[in-house]
Amino acid sequence: MVPMVSEEVREAIAAGRPVVALESTIIAHGLPRPRNLRVALELEAAVRQEGAVPATIAVLDGRPRIGLDEEQLERIGSGEGIRKLGHRDLPLVAAAGASGATTVSATALLAALAGIRVFATGGLGGVHREWTVTQDESADLGLLARTRITVVCAGVKSILDVPATLQRLETLGVAVAGYGTDRFPGFYLSDSGHPVDWRLDTPEQVAQVMRAQDALGGPESALIVAHPVAEDEQLDPGVHARVLDEALRACAAEGVTGQGVTPFLLDHLVRHTDGASLAANLAAVRGNVRLAARVASAWAAGE
Numbered sequence: 415m416v417p418m419v420s421e422e423v424r425e426a427i428a429a430g431r432p433v434v435a436l437e438s439t440i441i442a443h444g445l446p447r448p449r450n451l452r453v454a455l456e457l458e459a460a461v462r463q464e465g466a467v468p469a470t471i472a473v474l475d476g477r478p479r480i481g482l483d484e485e486q487l488e489r490i491g492s493g494e495g496i497r498k499l500g501h502r503d504l505p506l507v508a509a510a511g512a513s514g515a516t517t518v519s520a521t522a523l524l525a526a527l528a529g530i531r532v533f534a535t536g537g538l539g540g541v542h543r544e545w546t547v548t549q550d551e552s553a554d555l556g557l558l559a560r561t562r563i564t565v566v567c568a569g570v571k572s573i574l575d576v577p578a579t580l581q582r583l584e585t586l587g588v589a590v591a592g593y594g595t596d597r598f599p600g601f602y603l604s605d606s607g608h609p610v611d612w613r614l615d616t617p618e619q620v621a622q623v624m625r626a627q628d629a630l631g632g633p634e635s636a637l638i639v640a641h642p643v644a645e646d647e648q649l650d651p652g653v654h655a656r657v658l659d660e661a662l663r664a665c666a667a668e669g670v671t672g673q674g675v676t677p678f679l680l681d682h683l684v685r686h687t688d689g690a691s692l693a694a695n696l697a698a699v700r701g702n703v704r705l706a707a708r709v710a711s712a713w714a715a716g717e
């Protein structure tokens with residue numbers, strides 16, 4: 415199951431030009447159709463505008479693909495026969511010849527294997543509320559503890575237990591820095607209510623940390639660049655608290671578990687906030703993609 419890297423992405427990697435990996439689960443399972451396909455194309459365009467090459471990652475017919483054309487993005491966007499893939503699913507989907515969208519864990523692994531160092535997404539997975547009962551912790555965290563990649567994200571999804579997730583990241587030894595802030599972002603919200611120990615303010619500073627990681631050696635862990643959505647684009651915190659509470663109760667009442675939990679909660683929020691949560695989610699992802707392209711440029715410039 416050797417990953418297939420598109421010509422454009424392959425050439426950019428070989429020439430040391432900036433490349434940004436993008437995940438596909440957000441397209442297939444995180445955003446409503448048909449808006450999702452437009453968003454996928456828009457995110458790729460934003461990476462290009464900032465001078466980097468986008469590499470959206472997915473698995474099609476058993477083959478991991480790094481860099482998708484429009485037809486392939488349409489397949490992912492249609493959601494038909496598109497499974498949700500964590501990194502543990504990669505050998506299974508390959509052997510089955512099946513197709514799927516990659517979550518943060520699967521995307522980060524495939525990107526790192528291909529030599530892509532910078533990755534942008536919305537919010538990471540993490541430790542779910544009720545973890546003591548369900549043991550539901552996203553595979554994103556464990557994978558980021560052993561993969562050398564820089565992830566630009568708006569923190570972790572606010573549907574999670576944020577302080578528990580921050581604690582797990584500390585335990586796992588994953589570096590976390592706020593971008594332009596001392597507060598850990600809250601995905602739909604600019605501030606999760608929790609502080610972050612380190613702050614970076616420019617793409618060059620992020621690239622410096624990446625170089626320091628490599629110079630130091632040690633465990634091949636990630637760097638999380640936590641970039642908040644602008645305050646005037648965030649979801650109203652009162653609405654967020656109320657609707658999230660309803661969503662969590664609906665999820666429990668309907669008995670949704672495992673991989674279904676995150677898509678269920680995100681969809682519930684979209685439908686019960688008149689699209690306001692979608693607007694905040696998109697604003698966060700757009701900002702992250704642009705920042706990731708600038709980080710990739712600063713990284714490429716220093717090599």
Ligand code: PSU
Nearest residue numbers: 439440444517518536537539552673676
């Ligand atoms: N960020 C978003 N929307 C999403 C996700 C992230 O803005 O849908 C996806 C990512 O792919 C992340 C996944 O890896 O949700 C986490 O799913 P789980 O909690 O099942 O591990």
Ligand code: MN
Nearest residue numbers: 550551552672
């Ligand atoms: Mn889970």
